[in-house]
Amino acid sequence: MFIKNHPNAAKLLSSLRNTGYDSYAAVEDIIDNSIDAEARRIKIGISIIGKEPRVTIADDGSGMTKEILDEALKLGSETEKDEMSDLGKYGMGLCTASISMAKRLKVITRKAGGEYLSSVQDLDEVVKANDFIKELQEADKEDVTLFKELVESEHGTLVILSKIDRLSNTNTSIFSATLSKEIGRIYRKFIEAGIEFRVNDKKVEAVDPLMPDLKGSQIYSDEEYELPSYKGKEKVNIKVVFLPSVNEELEKEYKMNITSQGFYVLRNNREIAHGQTLDVFKKHNDLNRLRIELSFTSNLDNEMGVRFTKDGVSPSQAISDFLKQEIGGQIESIRKTVIKSRVADKSKEINHDDSAAVIAKKSKLLITPDAIIERRSPKVNKGDRKEKPESDETRDRTPKETRVSSSGLGARFETLSMGREGALYDCYQEGKVVVIQWNVDHPFYERIILMNKDRKDITAGIDYLIYALASAELKTVNDDNTELISTIKSIMSSNLRALLS
Numbered sequence: 001m002f003i004k005n006h007p008n009a010a011k012l013l014s015s016l017r018n019t020g021y022d023s024y025a026a027v028e029d030i031i032d033n034s035i036d037a038e039a040r041r042i043k044i045g046i047s048i049i050g051k052e053p054r055v056t057i058a059d060d061g062s063g064m065t066k067e068i069l070d071e072a073l074k075l076g077s078e079t080e081k082d083e084m085s086d087l088g089k090y091g092m093g094l095c096t097a098s099i100s101m102a103k104r105l106k107v108i109t110r111k112a113g114g115e116y117l118s119s120v121q122d123l124d125e126v127v128k129a130n131d132f133i134k135e136l137q138e139a140d141k142e143d144v145t146l147f148k149e150l151v152e153s154e155h156g157t158l159v160i161l162s163k164i165d166r167l168s169n170t171n172t173s174i175f176s177a178t179l180s181k182e183i184g185r186i187y188r189k190f191i192e193a194g195i196e197f198r199v200n201d202k203k204v205e206a207v208d209p210l211m212p213d214l215k216g217s218q219i220y221s222d223e224e225y226e227l228p229s230y231k232g233k234e235k236v237n238i239k240v241v242f243l244p245s246v247n248e249e250l251e252k253e254y255k256m257n258i259t260s261q262g263f264y265v266l267r268n269n270r271e272i273a274h275g276q277t278l279d280v281f282k283k284h285n286d287l288n289r290l291r292i293e294l295s296f297t298s299n300l301d302n303e304m305g306v307r308f309t310k311d312g313v314s315p316s317q318a319i320s321d322f323l324k325q326e327i328g329g330q331i332e333s334i335r336k337t338v339i340k341s342r343v344a345d346k347s348k349e350i351n352h353d354d355s356a357a358v359i360a361k362k363s364k365l366l367i368t369p370d371a372i373i374e375r376r377s378p379k380v381n382k383g384d385r386k387e388k389p390e391s392d393e394t395r396d397r398t399p400k401e402t403r404v405s406s407s408g409l410g411a412r413f414e415t416l417s418m419g420r421e422g423a424l425y426d427c428y429q430e431g432k433v434v435v436i437q438w439n440v441d442h443p444f445y446e447r448i449i450l451m452n453k454d455r456k457d458i459t460a461g462i463d464y465l466i467y468a469l470a471s472a473e474l475k476t477v478n479d480d481n482t483e484l485i486s487t488i489k490s491i492m493s494s495n496l497r498a499l500l501s
């Protein structure tokens with residue numbers, strides 16, 4: 001016979017403070033509810049009341065009946081949902097998001113023509129009673145006044161977070177500015193559809209990382225794909241964009257960098273991840289102008305690995321393989337185009353064959369990255385797919401990578417024109433070869449390598465040094481440290497430039 005087995009309320013709610021939300025993701029999860037309630041205007045307020053920070057989210061959406069409000073402040077609430085469009089799904093967001101940053105959650109709500117209602121959950125009270133208790137009643141005068149002031153509509157909902165002790169940035173003006181930027185990007189589709197967002201009374205503009213208005217952008221593809229899914233045929237939309245080459249100042253402004261390159265993942269039109277590789281490619285400065293928008297509906301949450309905090313994805317291997325097969329060729333083509341545009345003046349090339357031969361001979365003694373063996377998969381019929389601007393011989397090759405431990409990798413030296421301010425060298429791996437690209441514009445190349453091109457002992461020594469650095473880089477690089485490695489290389493290149501200039 002089964003008997004009731006209630007959890008320990010104090011412990012459960014306290015531990016739910018650590019579900020992995022940062023305060024931005026927490027506020028955004030509460031905003032999701034406003035969008036699901038069909039709000040047209042959502043106002044976020046971050047202020048200091050007394051000495052305590054307070055966060056409010058006010059919407060002019062449908063508001064809640066007493067029954068729904070009763071559900072809303074429950075863990076695992078049960079309310080009607082539409083998988084194809086609603087952002088909420090798990091019945092956890094409101095409670096878990098708010099408790100991650102604030103001990104007290106108050107909701108004041110009103111349906112058109114209905115009564116003003118208010119409900120409060122307070123962690124201190126739950127801990128004291130060691131029971132899931134809350135207030136649920138008609139709103140008092142003060143609450144109604146605040147509702148009218150902030151919601152500015154006959155119907156809607158006001159969420160108030162107080163007793164805030166875990167704000168991601170305790171400087172509230174920096175917090176507001178960062179939040180505003182995130183909202184502009186994350187909810188860009190909703191802003192474009194006319195929903196107004198305000199943070200501390202400042203209107204938020206949509207920010208699209210694919211920059212559709214930027215002149216010279218190339219849309220490589222914009223298509224719907226049927227995904228392999230155990231439920232049958234699920235569709236995703238993928239748009240691959242190659243941003244134009246711009247000057248350094250604009251590169252900074254447009255965030256053409258390691259962090260921002262890659263996938264922007266939209267779930268039911270709301271961004272849940274940005275600047276991701278999804279295990280489809282490796283981050284590299286050559287791909288700083290690559291932006292891919294991947295959109296799907298929430299019935300693919302399992303395959304896409306969406307957490308209930310909805311602030312990230314980790315797709316299954318099958319999905320990563322599928323994406324690699326469909327757009328891996330396009331990414332490769334973008335990389336090659338970037339490299340081609342930097343081909344150096346032939347007169348600056350010097351012969352590195354002897355160094356490469358020594359490296360190949362000694363490769364078994366060296367610590368090098370694993371070799372990448374490409375398996376060719378069968379040609380896919382692209383059918384009615386739109387053509388992208390450039391022909392690309394790699395597109396149908398659809399490489400699938402397998403990393404095999406190998407005893408040593410050979411080397412190839414190339415020369416590229418990456419600008420005086422660029423890195424000293426760049427490197428990538430091609431199968432069993434570490435490819436090193438010298439930047440011929442860097443003063444080190446001009447002053448040391450070219451000046452000593454007849455001194456084989458000197459150039460070989462430099463080649464070995466750079467090969468050793470490149471192997472170490474490629475051996476250790478991963479999604480989490482790409483930016484760090486890139487920064488180290490950039491500082492090293494800059495110091496060397498200063499010393500030789």
Ligand SMILES: Nc1ncnc2c1ncn2[C@@H]1O[C@H](COP(=O)(O)OP(=O)(O)OP(=O)(O)O)[C@@H](O)[C@H]1O
Pocket residue numbers: 029032033034037059061062063064068071072073077079080087088089090091092093094095156157308
């Ligand atoms: N601003 C709001 N306006 C109207 N109803 C709301 C609002 N906020 C919450 N609700 C109601 O409360 C319910 C619970 O919200 P909660 O965020 O906890 O879960 P959810 O949105 O259903 O799922 P998820 O955990 O995925 O966010 C919602 O389904 C909705 O019915």
Ligand SMILES: [Mg+2]
Pocket residue numbers: 029032033087088089092093094
């Ligand atoms: Mg929700």
